[in-house]
Amino acid sequence: MSRSYGQYCGLARALDVIGDRWNLLIVRQLLVAPARYRDLLDGLAGVATNLLSDRLRDLEAAGVVERRLADEGNAVIYALTAWGAQLREPIEGLIRWSAPLMVRGPAEDRFRPEWLAVALPALLGSRVKTDRSATVGVAIDGQLFQVQVTGKGLDASPHDGRALDAVVRAEAAIVLGLAAGMLDFDEIRPLVEVEGDETALRAIFGA
Amino acid sequence: MSRSYGQYCGLARALDVIGDRWNLLIVRQLLVAPARYRDLLDGLAGVATNLLSDRLRDLEAAGVVERRLADEGNAVIYALTAWGAQLREPIEGLIRWSAPLMVRGPAEDRFRPEWLAVALPALLGSRVKTDRSATVGVAIDGQLFQVQVTGKGLDASPHDGRALDAVVRAEAAIVLGLAAGMLDFDEIRPLVEVEGDETALRAIFGA
């Protein structure tokens, strides 16, 4: 753990725990789903293995993360404690705050669809429930895409290789619209539906 | 600015801007009130002057902070931009999240009453308005204290030297009660009042 700020202030004490580099991104990853060490290395996209190891120890000692044993035996699963999961609220606030930073698109940055499992609920509120699974439909340039959001991640259709890029552009479009005030939550509603009711989806997609 | 995470994710991009050490505490300080360089050095309690200088430059370049010229002439005033001020929401979320970290009391940590101008509204919600000024009354060990919260900071009475320590213990007591589930917001209401109506205050303090 990095040096404490030494301030009797809620924000300072919070940052003493989750202010170190990578910590909040680890929490984000575990908000998608509990994960193994290798999943975190992949999902964090750039973290050094020694740092991940250190941070997991810190977060465990602080009571944010806990180790579990996988059902089958010897594999270790990292998961958020109840307290750690309560970081969803401030994290969602930061995601909403960052909307103006997203409008320029991905540029050179890496992208993982599972990140949308945290971002979409933050941006769209209760209209998307990722607790179970959800189907989000987004129209791009008149073409319609379905995105399956589950606890394990996110899958896009059609599966033709352009799908993943389409998801990236979908979030960019949504965030852009929100940030510029060009879109309202109510305007997005026709593009979003929860739990794929086939009839509802057909109506939404006009198919 | 520290190295970018290189992730097309709202949280990662937010942290690219405000994730560096001291950045969020600078924002906290400016949420209390716009301030001069010296005020920030004092209010941040421990920041190195070169770091403060660097961070202010970063935050200005990112559009979180802006420099203003004081009315009188050559003095520089640092203030949040409209976007920067929107960090109040996630910061308040972190303050609420940190409640379990506050229950052990100040220990060796420094304390500045002005920090309560951000923390109290976060913990007590709309019951305290720091936009203008507010009077918060807290009972400690049967003794009653009044805390004047204004845009410029916070002042405690009685002014007998024990007052400041009392404020510290007051927040500890409030936070402790909330965290342990021993206090409910409605239970705190009798101890809190907005805008000192003399009659109401006398009733509250039983004086």
Added chain:
DNA sequence: CCGCATCCTCATGGATACTG
């Protein structure tokens, strides 16, 4: 393979001195 631990290099943070 997974789950780390070690080693090394270099950027960043922290404390202090200094300047317009």
Added chain:
DNA sequence: CAGTATCCATGAGGATGCGG
């Protein structure tokens, strides 16, 4: 007062080793 400049300690990042 409002910052710069300087020096040193620390932490990040990358490569690699290593036991299960």
